[in-house]
Amino acid sequence: MTDAIRIVIADDNYLVREGTRRLLEDSGEVTVLAAVGSGPELLDAVRRAGPQAVLTDIRMPPAGQQGGAPAMEGIDAAHAIKASDPQVGVVILSQYADESYAFELFRNGTAGLAYLLKDRVGDLHHLLSALREVTAGGSVIDPLVVEALVARRARLRESPLAKLTARELDVLREMAQGRGNTGIAARLALSESSVEKHVNAIFSKLELGGEQSIHRRVAAVLTFLRDAGLRPPV
CATH class of the missing domain: 1.10.10.10 (Winged helix-like DNA-binding domain superfamily/Winged helix DNA-binding domain)
Incomplete structure (x- = not known):
């Protein structure tokens, strides 16, 4: 049996955060080192805990702020994490199938990054596969976002x-x-x-x-x- 992947979870919704933690820990393939609710807490937890990967919502308000945060906060955190330690994989969970967010996440390269729609939280196999992939330095992009990227390319040609x-x-x-x-x-x-x-x-x-x-x-x-x-x- 392979060693459990050590991760940090970030989501400003407590129920989603703890539900995701329980789902992943019950699989026996993941150890959750920390589960936090804001961008600054995420960056601090990564510095302190030294995870192999991060699973974060795309919306991550500053500490103490409720709602109304820019949708790019999780992507900004991903870039900061990769700049500090390129070996840490990052999986972004997003409610947006808009291809522009994927472009923003991958603008500095794709290694160790994944962009998944939030519906995938309930698909344990898919989630674990993405965490393993980014930990190994690979990348994953949700099939629905790939479809949007293809459609974007077609519209651009026209x-x-x-x-x-x-x-x-x-x-x-x-x-x-x-x-x-x-x-x-x-x-x-x-x-x-x-x-x-x-x-x-x-x-x-x-x-x-x-x-x-x-x-x-x-x-x-x-x-x-x-x-x-x-x-x-x-």
């Missing part, structure tokens, strides 16, 4: 923004901030004539050639705001 160059996207991003050509030129260290050429190229590629200039700028910005989130983080 978006008009896919036609733009990196520099044209820079110009359009500044345009979305409300800057005119002069402001864009100063911001991107370009000549105004270069900015004008990029703007005209944007209008052409987004097929906005027949409208008045101000309306074309509005339409271009609306396209950017609608589709910019489809582009993977750089």
